[in-house]
Amino acid sequence: MTMAEGLDSVALRKRLAALEAQAEEAREIIDELKSRDALKTQFLSNISHDLRTPLAAIITHAEILREGMLGDLNPRQRQSVSGIVNGGQQLIDMIDEILTYVRSASDRVSLIRTAFSITEVVDQVKLLNEALSARKRLTIERLDGDDIPPVYADRDKLKHVLGNLIGNAIKFTPDGGRIWIKLARRGEDGDELLVEVGDTGPGIARDHYDLVFREFAQVDSSPSRPHHGTGLGLAIARKLVELHSGRIWVESELGKGSRFFFTVPLNPPRD
Amino acid sequence: MAERILIVEDSTLVTDALAVLFEEAGYTVHSARTVADAVDLGRDRHFDLMLLDLTLPDGSGLDVLDALRRDKKLPRVTLAVTGHTDDDVRRDCLAAGCADVLVKPVPIRDLLRQIERLLA
Numbered sequence: 001m002t003m004a005e006g007l008d009s010v011a012l013r014k015r016l017a018a019l020e021a022q023a024e025e026a027r028e029i030i031d032e033l034k035s036r037d038a039l040k041t042q043f044l045s046n047i048s049h050d051l052r053t054p055l056a057a058i059i060t061h062a063e064i065l066r067e068g069m070l071g072d073l074n075p076r077q078r079q080s081v082s083g084i085v086n087g088g089q090q091l092i093d094m095i096d097e098i099l100t101y102v103r104s105a106s107d108r109v110s111l112i113r114t115a116f117s118i119t120e121v122v123d124q125v126k127l128l129n130e131a132l133s134a135r136k137r138l139t140i141e142r143l144d145g146d147d148i149p150p151v152y153a154d155r156d157k158l159k160h161v162l163g164n165l166i167g168n169a170i171k172f173t174p175d176g177g178r179i180w181i182k183l184a185r186r187g188e189d190g191d192e193l194l195v196e197v198g199d200t201g202p203g204i205a206r207d208h209y210d211l212v213f214r215e216f217a218q219v220d221s222s223p224s225r226p227h228h229g230t231g232l233g234l235a236i237a238r239k240l241v242e243l244h245s246g247r248i249w250v251e252s253e254l255g256k257g258s259r260f261f262f263t264v265p266l267n268p269p270r271d
Numbered sequence: 272m273a274e275r276i277l278i279v280e281d282s283t284l285v286t287d288a289l290a291v292l293f294e295e296a297g298y299t300v301h302s303a304r305t306v307a308d309a310v311d312l313g314r315d316r317h318f319d320l321m322l323l324d325l326t327l328p329d330g331s332g333l334d335v336l337d338a339l340r341r342d343k344k345l346p347r348v349t350l351a352v353t354g355h356t357d358d359d360v361r362r363d364c365l366a367a368g369c370a371d372v373l374v375k376p377v378p379i380r381d382l383l384r385q386i387e388r389l390l391a
Contacts, residue, residue: 069291
């Protein structure tokens, strides 16, 4: 070995040792971040549960008053008490959304697959949203879908996805607008269900197509933004669709509206 | 005689609200905060309906049902209440003998109607 070669191998060994030390440090940081993330998840879950309990009591008390069980209310009093019930219910819905997110993000979540009619689920979600959409004079219609065979999937979770997409469309579409749900089969053997939820809302800029599916992300996150919420609805929808090995995405034109799409396999997965 | 309801719930805020509701609706109301208290009360007297929270400081609400069943002191009807339900929880509760599983806060009109029907 020449002197130069000897020096090179010493230098190489030193470099290798330094790299190994760096890798070890990186592993430690990753472990630390993972355990902090788990703590944060646990905190979110606990705090959501603890917030729910007193809110449930507030809503029940307010309902008792609103129903006149403790004496008649005049119209102004009833309006005010109704405000407490509605505000409380809105808070409960947001807390539930956080709980659903925490659950869908954890490793514990699993799918309970059964065969069911997707058109029935769409019609149910439509019905659940009727009061909200009527308040904004929005029309919601289901287009096609009567020829879709039963879907083999987790009914509650797909209902949640549809609820979030339709709820989002109602929230962002201005008064008098239109929302539609389109169902189709696609894929080579028609073995995939494609669901489209479209609206005539403000639309989403192409730069934000990915952002809207990220947790806690809102295109306008300023305190003065016109639409409030947890910013979790679409992140949850994405997680639930991906659990089914499906895909979710958005296509949109600013000022004209948005079309959200998701796919799920129609048939049981082949193991 | 007024029908008797036992509220098993660890939050006194929730118990107080439900007590107002049931008393106004004409029922006699008792309450327990823990599995141990609920089992003691259930052994002591007969209840027509038990509203059973599933998460209690000293165990699961379903433990109350097990203990009272052993002593043949089950209320006529038990309704489970929980903050968050999924299919597993529902199945366990129905298997344990609950008539239904409700999510807090239960809209009061629905709750009163359901209780009236179950006790008819």
